[in-house]
Amino acid sequence: MTAMEPTMEPTRMLAGREVLRVVWLPGSDLLLGTCHCGATHVAEGPIEVWEWLLAHPIGHTPQDVPDPAFLTGAGAAR
């Protein structure tokens, strides 16, 4: 199993085909939502960011992700 990149930023942990991601932007109270297609949206709260993410993917095809889905622990090789 490959490990996560040796970085302290936990921005990509899941590697499935349709992962929705929300990053709390450092130094702010804003949330950056990223659809699995790559589109992004900055929101002021979790309700708004999920509403946008859940509405956005409708009707578009997910991008292909070459690597199979895998999970890593908190930095540990398993």
Next chain:
Amino acid sequence: MSSIPRDQWYVAAYGHEIGQELFSRTVCGESILFWRTRAGTVTAMSDRCVHRRFPLSESPSRLVDDQVVCGYHGFTYGADGVCVAVPGQTRVPRTARLKSYQVVEQDSFVWIWIGDPAKADPARIPRAPWLVSPDYTTVCGMEPLKARFGLLVDNLLDLSHETYLHGGYIGTPEVAATPITTEVDEEAGIVYVSRHMDDAECPPFYAKSTGLTGRIMRWQDIEYTPPCLYKLHSRIAPLGVLPNADGSDPDAFHVEVVYAITPETEHTTHDFWAVARDFALDDQGVSDFLAEQNRTVVLQDVAALDVLEQVIATEPAGYQELSINIDTGGLAARRMLAKLAGQNAATAASRS
């Protein structure tokens, strides 16, 4: 409508809880009788005699050679739940059989399928391999919670509460102060919440077990597979120590904190907890310390959630909660649970 998803696998017990004697536990509102057969497999069936509903786990019901004999009128059932004898007559009614359940013993847990038996797929049971790995040492327990299971999911998906509810044990100021990253894989059924603290105070839970003191790196990676299994991948390391590029991580301490969140009823929950570590494997003192500490922490949650259940159960419907950034993962979990339960997800996100 029930908030409890059906057609799901739930943890009913630890394997070590079930021996060659009658054992009863209610899961998702269903009273279930368990025992371990002489061949070593766990069997599960309804804990109610088909005759007059007497609990088969209740004395003087008894287990005789892999058959359970009802203590009221003597109806006798085999390990498959089929009635093999009734009193006073030779013909056993064809319908005399107990509802039986599919069970799988895996990763120290006894998993049970609640729902349509035709839909049960053991390959879908989420894994927690650390709990039985020779490379880890595990302590575990289970505490009864007088609160709906969704409140425990809320609690575990937002660890910022550690700072306030568990100060002096696992909580330090950095937990609540460090931003999180949340990911949802709808297809795989996973909510993942990461909080990587690269310069944090070492709480007593980890200081006394690892020997690290002062400032540390503390990573918390939550992996929740609704509805039942919750894993907290916890990494503790000296400041600045990162995993190697090949994934090895020899200078860090790893603790896998696993919860199985099993609804007992709509308003009560079985709170299974386990702590597996990859260090001090043979140190009984560390095992005792982590077991006592984690149980204390769980009981702090139980006390808070029991109160919260009473508040929610007695308040008028329609209360509008306020959610902030720390709730990003919890809201994702609520939505997935509501979907599994067939509820309106938007309603559940604003108020479950």
